[in-house]
Amino acid sequence: MKLTNLLTSAAMALGLAAGAAMADTTKVGFVYVGPVGDGGWTYEHDQGRKAVEAEFGDQVETVYVENVAEGPDAERVMTQMALEGADLIFTTSFGYMDPTINVAKKFPNVKFEHATGYKRADNVSTYSARFYEGRAVQGTIAGHMTESNIVGYIGSYPIPEVVRGINSAYIHAKKVNPDVEFKIVWAFTWFDPAKEADAAKVLIEQGADVILQHTDSTAPQAAAQAAGNVITFGQASDMSEYGPKPRVSSIIDDWAPYYIARTKAVIDGNWESVDTWDGIGAGMVGIGEISDAVPADVKEAALAIKASIADGSYHPFTGPIKKQDGSDWLAEGETADDGTLAGMNFYVEGLDGDIPQ
Amino acid sequence: MIRLEKRPQPSRAWSMATPLVAVLATMLFGGLLFAALGKPPVEAIRTIFWEPLFGEFSFYYRPQLLVKGAPLVLIAIGLSLGFRAGIWNIGAEGQYIMGAIFGAGAGLAFYPLEAFYIFPIMVIAGAFGGWLWAMIPAVLKTRFGTNEILVSLMLVYVAEQFLASVSLGLLKNPEGFGFPGSRNLQSWDAAHNAELIAGTGMHWGVVAALIAVIFAYVLLNRHMTGYHIRLTGEAPRAAKFAGVNPTRLVLFCLGTSGALAGLAGMFEVSGPSGQISIDFNVGYGFTAIIVAFLGRLHPVGILLAGGLMALTYIGGDIAQSNLQLPAAAIQVFQGMLLFFLLAFDLLTNFRIAIGKPEVA
């Protein structure tokens, strides 16, 4: 026990010393689960890092390590960054949750920001994006645009984040098109371009003319383009190279405003542990430009939904909504609470099939 | 003309010198690579090899070398026994996964009981899981003569799918808000494979790895089974005459390597990693194969090779963070190191001769 204390204090002393030596620059570390060249999740986090550098110039120094496995490797990389004098560390994968908490205990003077998790501490904040708000916009466009009334959805893993997106898209597609039907395929991977391409092709072959995806590669976009009369939406990044068609809009993970704000808080010395779950309003969820392939009235409807979500006048999960089994979930006018949304493990009424267990 | 002549005896001097030559060659070519990427080559090499061992924060990195190296050594020791006898288990990754699943599963069955016997049960279950998975290629080989390289490799993919399945189903943390992955064993004392002496990185897996090294050394040098293993590898026909039972040898070698890989998985899941998740395995089982060969299939050599691999991983991450070297450059650097180590081993067993072959 004694030795831990000794080591911790030694580490702290060194950390402090390093901090004191470079009092002028704030060092910000980023731990990435994938390569920065993945063109999706990690790529967007790295764009956020670059935005921090651009915003603060010489005031900050950013460092990152990519391809860090969740587990002991992540813990080591975070510790290393803290030892080397990082003042603020962003850990950008759900699996980094426990390692982040462990390391944060050892370095009370270093601030940590963990993406998509639910465990916090005095020096650990969590942040996540309300991507389901973007799904509401997508669902609206999808419902209007589909002619076959079949919308294909490529899920990654059956986790609340993805289920939430499916429900939100479905509710809003159904609202504008009561005949719409969702076909959902689980790829059981976040990233496998070949499999994603196959999934998109299968959905198109089975009649889908709109493809929504919750996996990160552009493979489904290319498959839709090859198929012809199919529309898609960019995921994670804008994927504008596939516009104006098949890609008619996109959900962009825009971490830059948050990263800049939090870095500024550390520089100004007023950083506090918070739980941030921001959406379109705060700019964390970006809606990529709606292309000309979308008729003007549909575009208008989509932008109206986007605006009402952004100013807080509308919540994508507003009752009456029933669960898939027909039981009541939200009464007329009631909106979903964040707790239920965070752990969402059920489909809403009208969706077919079961969530794989 | 340049030819290779087989040495009558492997050269001891060269077997010691080749790893050094290989590391030096890697530093040279790796340095060129880093320079080509516009990074300071000397600084990069120093960061990878020196920083974790003797740098400013080596008090933290040295224990981490144990954490990273222990599973590699533990698995590689088991593999080396079979490799020496010409029995090729390359599915240690699968056995590692199954050991972790069995170990964690056996523990979680008791959750949230705090009892002294839970951890030992997990150890046994972990070893059993790995052993069981290795017994599939072993039995198929002894019973039907099936190629164990291919069966054990196939079983890695089966194990990976099984891991995904239990992470999303059977072992999913009921309090995890629907996210995949099991409970964290680090926060449950009875099942936590904690550091034995805090701050040293020394957990039961490290102890097990060291015991395995000694065990393998004694087995190979002092024991009949070890003699049989060596004999089978070096002179299969002589082994037959010496009365070696090939079936038992296959079962022993694959079983031992499977059990050790399973143990490594179990110690990892209950200690440094903490939980079963979809991406729990990070390729230790495959890297250990390389470690076994880098260590020339010798227990002490494996210990050193495991340390070297751990060093490049840890130093590589430091270089990424401090010098912004891309992870891919580190990977290429590691690949080079392996190539050179493998290639220069040539000098241990062969002599480079210039001129015409002597008339034998």
Add this chain to the structure above:
Amino acid sequence: MDLSAINPVLLIASLMVAATPLLLAAIGELVVEKSGVLNLGVEGMMITGAIAGFAVAVESGSPLLGFVAAAIAGAALSVLFAILTQFAQANQVASGLSLTLFGLGLSALLGQSYVGVKPPQMGDIHIPVLSDLPVVGPILFGHDIILYFGIVLTAAVWWVLKYSRLGLVLRAVGENHDAAHALGYKVLKIRLMAIMFGGACAGLGGAYISLIRVPQWTEGMTAGIGWIALALVVFASWKPWRALLGAYLFGGVTVVQLNLQAAGVAIPVEYLAMSPYLITIIVLVILSADKSSAPASLGRNFHASR
């Protein structure tokens, strides 16, 4: 559940596309293993081919040039493996694994500036009348040229192995390199050629993924297809036509399970994903009755002085 939503014609057509990278890599590895060499670096050579092909196709605007470059890159990488195992006498398993590690890193380095770039398109061939036939048209006459090349290559390898003198020598080397050497065959040279052929095929398979099947470049995009190709060779018991069949089966498992999911059939995805590997093991057991199938010298190094 609505099974009628599955269009069998389209299913077969897309299954053929999914199977092609597997087939190309497996045919190459099959030849390598027939010569008695086990190269576990297929994944590394595939991904190197994927980026080399992608980069050249983007720069030159010609997908075909890309495929040529991919084959050259795959073969070049395999020469590293050949040097290690054939001249430096290093262990084949360890060398192959190192090659995969090296290839993954190298491809990521080379590909840094190609993320998010769209490659030039490789059009499907269109034969008047034939391609427009119902059922047969989309399945047989509506694909890209590389897919047909894969099938032709399968036939060529089959013919060469079975009927030509070169095939006879290759098999002799793979069965018993000492005897082959005693008969005056250049064992190392033949194995070098086989390894390079395998590398070129793996490179083609990788480029098929980055240029046609997906098409885009991202790090690690082969996502384990090289390993499946290794399983496929065994599944095929080292016979080219069975490799073709196996590629359709292995590639088909993914396409079929996605189809079933989309049609609303509840299936345990993980267990279905295991099935190709389990089937391969069963095939191995059945084959083991027939001792002649696996090359006898597989994985063993050869040195002339022995």
